[in-house]
Amino acid sequence: MLITVVGLNHRTAPVEVREKLSFPGYTLKDALRRLKSYPVIEGCVILSTCNRTEIYAATLEMDEGINAIWDxxxxxxxxxxxxxxxxxxxxTLYDMIRHTFRVASGLDSMLLGETQILGQLKSAYMDAVEYEATNRVINTLFQLALTVGKRVRTETGIDRNAVSISYAAVELAKQHLGDLNKRQVLIIGAGKMSELTARHLVDNGISGVIVSNRSFERAEALAAQFRGKAVRFSELYKYMESADIVISCTAAAHSVVKAEEMRLVMEKRKGKKIFMVDIAVPRDIETEAGKLAGVTLYDIDDLKTVVDHNLTERKNAANKAELIIEEELEKFMKWHSTQFVIPTVAALKNWGEEIKQKELQRALNRLGDLSEHDEKVVSSLANSIVNQVLHVPITQLKKYALTVEGHLYTEIMQNLFDLEVPGQKPRKQPDQVETEKHRMIK
Known part of the structure; x- marks a missing residue:
């Protein structure tokens, strides 16, 4: 049984192509049914996200399987x-397994080490199982891939360091304030960055979201996403008096939070500290505000420094992850190769047994009446000859099964002994085998 993955992602295709080749959840049952209807496809999984579409398949014949997926x-x-x-x-083959493990570990994502892909991969697999599209090889591969993804995150901590500006702001807030539960954030501005930061904060336990924007309607729309409260820009400083965190990201050409006004705010807070993040360029918050007692202020350059450091940490973790993947890949290779070769070994033994029984019966008929002892001697001789003749081919086949070309040696063995192996593609002609051998060597 051969395995392959055919796909496209943010690196190989623009969004207008990716959206045409996407598979919304409600289409998966029909899509998997159609794909599985191709005779050469034995099992399959369809992974479809905003950044990638990939079809993982177990196939009886590699080239036909890939062409079936393209079709x-x-x-x-x-x-x-x-x-x-x-x-x-x-x-294909072991490159496909390595790719699957890297996807599960977040090493092939737009954002190195991101965690969402592991859940998406699990959902794709569970859907395929539910719709009866998988087979034993696909099941084993995906179960191991999910285990590898979890192991990578546990042992390397690749997902622990924020590598986006919005999430870095949240991580800094957690470092300074600890638990964000029962904390309140004031978001100044209602753009995409403000939305992302608010979403990260809510995901991390923020209980109160206040949004202020020059366009009150946009403030209301953003606040509604988080069951928060919209306030008019003129009320900005009033709500700063109770906020624990202030995130500012407007498109203003000048500062919107003045140091003098912040001084008055801090007096009313009576020593209660405030954490402020200015993501805007030009900056929204006057630098002098950050020098006030009780105020912690980070700007976009501070956040970029944190992100750059964290990205370096993720790259170091990714190097460790690659070692884990290679270790797990070797385990799967041995299992897969063994599964591929076992039916051929069984067929070879059956072939030898059939010849032995036929020739043994012919010899016994010619020899006439023999004693029970003599019959046992002749039978033992026949068994010994067949076992010794097949010992080296079987031993060597099991050895070569653990190599990249293991499936090719198995097919050659099937051709040499004219074996019919249940559940496998009919044997190739000699010229086909030679062509594939040259392709594998290259």
Whole structure:
């Protein structure tokens, strides 16, 4: 059983192509059914996110399997097959396994080490199981991939360091304030960065969200997303008196939070500290405000320094993750190779047994009446000859099964002994095997 993945992501295809080749959740059952209907596809999983679409498949024959996936994608999306080939990548055999493990570990994501992909991969697999699209090889691969993804995060901490500006702001707030539960944040500005930061804060336990913006309607719209409160810009300083965190990111051409006004705010807070983050360029908060007693102020450059440091830490963690992946890859390779070779070994033994029984019976018939002892001697001789003749081929086949070309040696063995192996592709002709051997060597 051979395995492959065909896919496209943010590096290989623009969004207008990715959206055509996406699979919303409500379409998955039908999509998996159609893909599984191709005779060469034995098992499959479809992973579809905003940044990637990948089809993982177990197939009886590699080239036919890949072509079947391209054909399926073309028929599903209406995009010409040749165009799909231009935007997709394809990994086979052990490169496919390594790729799957890297995806699960967040090493192939736009944001190195991100955690969301592991849940998405699990959901894709569970959907495929529910719709009866998987087989034993796919099940084993994905169960191990999910384990690898969890192990990488546990042992390397690759997802512990914030590598986005908005999330870095939240991490700094947690460092200064500790638990964010029952804390209140004042968001100044209602743009995308403000929304992302507010979302991260809410995910980390912030209980109160106040949004202020020059356009009150936009403030209301953003506050509604988090069941927060919108306040008019003229009331900004009033609500700073009770806020624990202030995040400011407007498009103003000048500062909107003045140092003198902040001094008055801090007097009314009576020593209660405030944590402020200025993400805007030009800056929203006057630098002098950060020098007031009880005020902690970070600007965009401070956050970039944190992000750069954290990104370095994630890259170091990624190096450790690659070692874990190679370790787990070796385990799966041994399992997969063994699964591939066992039916061939069984078929070879059956072949030898059939010849032995036929020739043994012929010899016994010619020898006439023999004593029970003599029959046992002849039978033992036949067993010994067959076992010794097959010992070296079987031993060598098991040895080569652990190499990248293991499946090729198995097919050659099937051809040499004219074996019929249940559940596997009919044997290739000699010229086909030789062609594939040259391709593998290259």
């Amino acid at each position: 399926f994608l073309s028929r599903w999306s209406g995009v010409n097959k040749s165009e799909i080939k231009n935007y997709t990548y394809c990994h």
